[in-house]
Amino acid sequence: MKPLLDNDLPLLQIKGVSKKFGKVLALKNGEFTLQRGSIHALCGGNGAGKSTFLSILMGFIEPDEGQILINGVKHSFKSAKEAMDAGITIVQQELSAIPDLTVAENIWLGREPTKKGLVDFKMLNLLTQTLLDDLDFDISPTEKMRYLSVAEQQLVEIAKALSHDKADIIIMDEPTSAIGEEDAQKMFSALKKLADLGKGVIYVSHRLSEIFQIADSYTIFRDGQYITEGAIDSINREKLIELIIGREIKDEFAKFNQPTDEVILEVKNLSWDKKIKSISFELKKGEILGFYGLVGSGRTECLDLIFGIEKPSYGEIIIKNKKLNNISPSSAIKNGIAYLTEDRKETGLMLGRSIRENINIASLDVVSQNGFVSKELEEKRAQDIIKLFNVKTLDADQPVGNLSGGNQQKVVLGRWALIEPTVLLLDEPTRGVDVGAKKEIYKFMSELALKGKGIIMVSSELSEIIGMSDRIIVFKDGEIVGELETKTTNQNELMRLAV
Numbered sequence: 202m203k204p205l206l207d208n209d210l211p212l213l214q215i216k217g218v219s220k221k222f223g224k225v226l227a228l229k230n231g232e233f234t235l236q237r238g239s240i241h242a243l244c245g246g247n248g249a250g251k252s253t254f255l256s257i258l259m260g261f262i263e264p265d266e267g268q269i270l271i272n273g274v275k276h277s278f279k280s281a282k283e284a285m286d287a288g289i290t291i292v293q294q295e296l297s298a299i300p301d302l303t304v305a306e307n308i309w310l311g312r313e314p315t316k317k318g319l320v321d322f323k324m325l326n327l328l329t330q331t332l333l334d335d336l337d338f339d340i341s342p343t344e345k346m347r348y349l350s351v352a353e354q355q356l357v358e359i360a361k362a363l364s365h366d367k368a369d370i371i372i373m374d375e376p377t378s379a380i381g382e383e384d385a386q387k388m389f390s391a392l393k394k395l396a397d398l399g400k401g402v403i404y405v406s407h408r409l410s411e412i413f414q415i416a417d418s419y420t421i422f423r424d425g426q427y428i429t430e431g432a433i434d435s436i437n438r439e440k441l442i443e444l445i446i447g448r449e450i451k452d453e454f455a456k457f458n459q460p461t462d463e464v465i466l467e468v469k470n471l472s473w474d475k476k477i478k479s480i481s482f483e484l485k486k487g488e489i490l491g492f493y494g495l496v497g498s499g500r501t502e503c504l505d506l507i508f509g510i511e512k513p514s515y516g517e518i519i520i521k522n523k524k525l526n527n528i529s530p531s532s533a534i535k536n537g538i539a540y541l542t543e544d545r546k547e548t549g550l551m552l553g554r555s556i557r558e559n560i561n562i563a564s565l566d567v568v569s570q571n572g573f574v575s576k577e578l579e580e581k582r583a584q585d586i587i588k589l590f591n592v593k594t595l596d597a598d599q600p601v602g603n604l605s606g607g608n609q610q611k612v613v614l615g616r617w618a619l620i621e622p623t624v625l626l627l628d629e630p631t632r633g634v635d636v637g638a639k640k641e642i643y644k645f646m647s648e649l650a651l652k653g654k655g656i657i658m659v660s661s662e663l664s665e666i667i668g669m670s671d672r673i674i675v676f677k678d679g680e681i682v683g684e685l686e687t688k689t690t691n692q693n694e695l696m697r698l699a700v
């Protein structure tokens with residue numbers, strides 16, 4: 202069928218899409234309208250149905266009912282290829298590039314310019330350079346993907362999306378979760394360029410400040426249902442939160458801990474490879490200590506060393522006046538250190554196992570009686586966490602892999618919440634978590650600190666790190682370049698130090 206070329210027709214229109222997974226109604230009567238030249242935020246809490254909706258749009262899954270119209274033409278996608286052919290492209294959160302190919306080769310994979318039947322590398326690199334220059338991305342076309350940072354790889358994915366003439370609808374699913382502030386700003390200008398070219402961008406993020414910065418319209422899903430839509434400039438932050446969560450939230454940062462003078466963790470001259478250069482700091486009882494820095498500055502590596510995932514080449518780690526030697530993750534746990542890693546899928550969760558098992562795995566000694574794991578005790582503890590963090594699930598028997606991204610994050614955090622560690626290391630603890638559950642996590646952090654524990658939190662979200670930390674240590678190129686008291690600092694000062 203030929204498209205109706207009426208410019209008033211929305212670029213994309215979704216009507217009444219529904220999808221059930223077993224007993225779970227993930228999406229019911231989803232509605233969505235995307236206009237040409239607009240950046241449209243799709244907002245909703247964890248488990249609201251956003252990913253399900255995007256998967257339908259991308260042709261990954263088929264809806265039980267509903268219609269997809271692009272430029273007024275009905276589509277029903279049986280595969281991702283069919284969706285791509287219809288002009289839909291996604292900038293993947295989990296990057297899909299081939300590490301040993303160059304930036305240019307990755308962007309034009311399968312569509313390389315040829316000369317006499319062979320790939321024309323000169324033209325390939327020239328095309329790529331022009332594309333990257335247009336976007337103001339300082340990345341070399343001939344660099345292998347494996348040598349780029351995650352942020353740079355994400356920028357290449359955006360360039361790739363733009364390189365498809367046919368790609369009119371670009372989906373960004375939590376694109377800033379793995380990149381820092383500076384790169385996020387670059388990405389935002391790139392998205393604005395895409396919109397100026399008449400493309401439509403669907404933007405999903407739990408970071409509301411971003412939505413207000415770049416989106417011009419929004420649609421809200423809650424509990425699998427379409428709630429409302431409108432222009433961004435007709436709504437404020439409080440109202441948006443209320444629509445997403447279904448209730449009002451006062452004081453987004455629930456901070457009520459008070460650091461003491463007693464040191465519970467001391468790190469002296471910690472060094473590793475070329476990545477960490479003689480780092481020393483103290484963590485006080487009752488304190489929430491923020492670690493800030495650009496991606497690759499050494500924040501995460503420092504936590505990896507304290508938890509024994511990596512072995513330091515030099516330096517000392519002292520917890521409650523006890524020097525730890527040859528730390529491994531299991532000895533770290535025995536000494537009261539717990540670690541919520543940055544990548545919950547790789548190092549945090551067993552996706553095929555139940556929520557109950559995932560929550561209790563670090564406290565088997567507590568749930569075991571006479572050498573046997575007590576299912577009852579496990580169940581009770583799992584239910585406590587499900588309630589505490591409002592994990593959206595039918596029951597604790599569900600495999601964690603079936604949960605939405607934000608709910609998976611709550612499970613892994615719940616695991617550590619139960620053992621009440623002396624020192625809790627948190628790397629991007631609220632990644633992918635909705636604004637309501639964020640507050641519960643902040644409350645939990647404050648309560649833990651109030652009980653006399655210490656927390657180190659890495660966060661790339663400026664408002665979060667300033668809102669929740671007592672002090673912030675700033676990292677750059679594997680070194681500490683500054684320390685700020687949060688009471689007297691601001692976002693600009695923090696960024697200036699880090700950059």
Ligand SMILES: Nc1ncnc2c1ncn2[C@@H]1O[C@H](COP(=O)(O)OP(=O)(O)OP(=O)(O)O)[C@@H](O)[C@H]1O
Nearest residue numbers: 222227247248249250251252253603604605606607
């Ligand atoms: N394969 C599946 N099997 C069973 N349930 C599923 C499956 N995929 C999603 N669900 C359920 O569907 C609901 C909607 O999930 P979805 O991933 O679409 O939410 P979301 O809005 O993207 O959340 P988040 O912000 O946390 O990523 C959730 O209750 C989730 O547990």
